[in-house]
Amino acid sequence: MNCMDTRRRMLAEPNARDPEYRAHLDACASCRREWQRLQALDRRLAEALDVPVPEGLEARLRVARSVERKRERRQQWFGGLALAASLLVVAVLLYRPGGTPGGLPEVPMAHQVVLHILHEHAALKARRAVPEARVEALFRQFHLRLSGRLEGVTYARRCPMGHEDGVHLVVQGKAGPVTIFVMPGERVRRPQAVEARDLEGLIVPTGYGSIAVVGVASEPIGPILERVRNLVRPEGPSRTG
Amino acid sequence: MDMKAKDGLYEGLVSAYSRELYRFAYGLCGERAQSEDLVQETFLRAWRAIDQLQDAKAARAWLYTILRREYARLFQRQRPEARDPADLDFAGCRGYDTSTEAFVLRCALERISDDYREPLLLQVIGGFSCGDIADMLGLTPATVMTRVSRARRKLRELMERGEASRPRRKVARDNEGMPL
Numbered sequence: 385m386n387c388m389d390t391r392r393r394m395l396a397e398p399n400a401r402d403p404e405y406r407a408h409l410d411a412c413a414s415c416r417r418e419w420q421r422l423q424a425l426d427r428r429l430a431e432a433l434d435v436p437v438p439e440g441l442e443a444r445l446r447v448a449r450s451v452e453r454k455r456e457r458r459q460q461w462f463g464g465l466a467l468a469a470s471l472l473v474v475a476v477l478l479y480r481p482g483g484t485p486g487g488l489p490e491v492p493m494a495h496q497v498v499l500h501i502l503h504e505h506a507a508l509k510a511r512r513a514v515p516e517a518r519v520e521a522l523f524r525q526f527h528l529r530l531s532g533r534l535e536g537v538t539y540a541r542r543c544p545m546g547h548e549d550g551v552h553l554v555v556q557g558k559a560g561p562v563t564i565f566v567m568p569g570e571r572v573r574r575p576q577a578v579e580a581r582d583l584e585g586l587i588v589p590t591g592y593g594s595i596a597v598v599g600v601a602s603e604p605i606g607p608i609l610e611r612v613r614n615l616v617r618p619e620g621p622s623r624t625g
Numbered sequence: 626m627d628m629k630a631k632d633g634l635y636e637g638l639v640s641a642y643s644r645e646l647y648r649f650a651y652g653l654c655g656e657r658a659q660s661e662d663l664v665q666e667t668f669l670r671a672w673r674a675i676d677q678l679q680d681a682k683a684a685r686a687w688l689y690t691i692l693r694r695e696y697a698r699l700f701q702r703q704r705p706e707a708r709d710p711a712d713l714d715f716a717g718c719r720g721y722d723t724s725t726e727a728f729v730l731r732c733a734l735e736r737i738s739d740d741y742r743e744p745l746l747l748q749v750i751g752g753f754s755c756g757d758i759a760d761m762l763g764l765t766p767a768t769v770m771t772r773v774s775r776a777r778r779k780l781r782e783l784m785e786r787g788e789a790s791r792p793r794r795k796v797a798r799d800n801e802g803m804p805l
Contacts, residue, residue, distance in 0.1 A: 395777050396770035397748070397755050425781060426749050429734070432727035433652045433750060437644045438661055445639045445668045452672055453628075 390415045398422050493572055493587055496546055497596045498580040501563050507539040507554050508561040514540045522551055526568045527619045528592065534615055546570045550593070555608065562599035562608055566616055570594045592618050626676050634681070635672055642688050643668070645750060649689065652746040653696050655735055663699065667692040689751055690761050693743060733783040737776055744769050745776040 385393075385404040390412070393405050398419060400406075409416050501508070514537045520530055522540050526549075538561070539554035548569025554561050563585075572594045578585035585598030585605055590613065597609040626634075643664060650660035650667075670691050671678075678684055734742060747758045755773065759766040 392774065395774035397773070422777065425777070425784075428726060429730055429749050429780070432730040432734075433648050433746075435648060435651050435657070437647045438657065441647065441661060441664065442639050442643055445643060445665060446636075448665055448669055449632075449635055449672050452669060 387412060387415055391418060394419055394422055398426065492576075493546070493570065493594075493596075494576050494578045497563075497565060497578050497585070497587065497598060498583060500543070500545070500552070500565070501583065501598060504543070504552065507541070507552065507563070510539040510554060510561075511556075513538060519553070523566070523616065524619065526551065526566070528566065528568065529617050529619045530615050531617050532615050534612065557599050557603045557605070557608060559603040560600045562597060562603055562605060564608070564612055565596040566593070566612070567596065568593040588613065590616070631672075631675050634675060634678070634684075635668075637681075638671060638684055638688065639668060642685060646688060646692055649746055649750045650692060650696065652734065652750060653693075653739070653743065654699075655731065659699070663692055663695050666695045670695070685751075686753065686757060686761055689747065689753075693761070729784065730780075733780050736783060737779055741772045741776040741779070744772045745780075748773055 385402075385408045387408075390405060390408045393400055393402070394415070409419055516533060516537075519534060519537050519540045522542060523530055525542060528551075534553075534555065536556040537553055538556055539552070541552045542549050543552040543565075544550075545552075545565060545567045546569065548567075550565055550567035550569065553564040553566070555564060556562070570593050572587055572589050574589065576587040578587060578596065578598050582601050583598050584601045584603070585596060586609060587594055587596040588609065595609065595612055595616070597605045597612065599605050599608075646667060647660055647664050650663040651657070654660060654663065667688060671688060678687060737745070744755075744758050744762065747753045747761065748755070753761070755766050755769045758764075758773075759769045762769065764772075
């Protein structure tokens, strides 16, 4: 490293630790003097900005935190209340005495899927693999079978889904947990998009009902959907509702 | 992270970094009240996002980055032309250290545009390397080295020529004030 390179380096990063740079400084008195001048400038600058911190700044930062925490708690309480209220509304809408619609409006399938995920959000946190046999047994309850292994299942449960029960699974995707609903009793005419906040997914028709696959927006759900669609087969004659 | 852990981490950050962040803020804006606002806003944002802080070692650079962004936002809200002219002249030259040299240096710093002053302050006050600064500012290390070099050269020129303490309006972010 020559003097010009050293001076250039010195201006950019006087305390650089490159061995070549340090060796040149040790060997060249002129560059060392220049380095000392720059060090002095930096030191003077740091001292000039060493202004006294306002009295009580740290205490005010702690008070600000306490105020913010109270605000967060209030917000969480209201948020929980709002979610409970929305679930109550959905429950009322879905309630059909004697199995008749009773004139109440149908809740769109995509909304039901999202509300189900929100209501059972603890499922998204499950990380322990569910035994394959348990998943297969769950499908058999619906006269369905798996033609191969479904990898990465961390949650598997029978859940009410619209008119009938279905299979609620969570698998671990590339960007996070992915929810799968296999809904033998729910028929959709064409694929439907599911979009809510940062969740995205798709509901598609199958011979026996429908499948919903929902993950975070960045999750490539296509391959998972295809995999589930190919794996899940009716046991014997398909259910026609 | 539970509330106790969050509280502990926040306390630690306040104790360890609030002073140096205040100095960095002062280096950026040159005003005491604004510096305190910047530090308060920085810590408030840090508290809200403290769960995202995976590595405590990264906390310092993270806080500096939050403060820089807050400053940029504040600067956008208060463009120099929109401020009271009485606040502009010598805005950065009112300090506590009354020595002439400190006064002149602060004035010189005020005359360097933000794009050059920020990396210099991150190095001199924060002690960050050019590589760290490049990560924080989203620039290449080579660009950071160029900016820091030019800032230092300009600072020295202003000091040597005795121009630093001349009254001057705060320079805008588009570098109109610093021929390099």
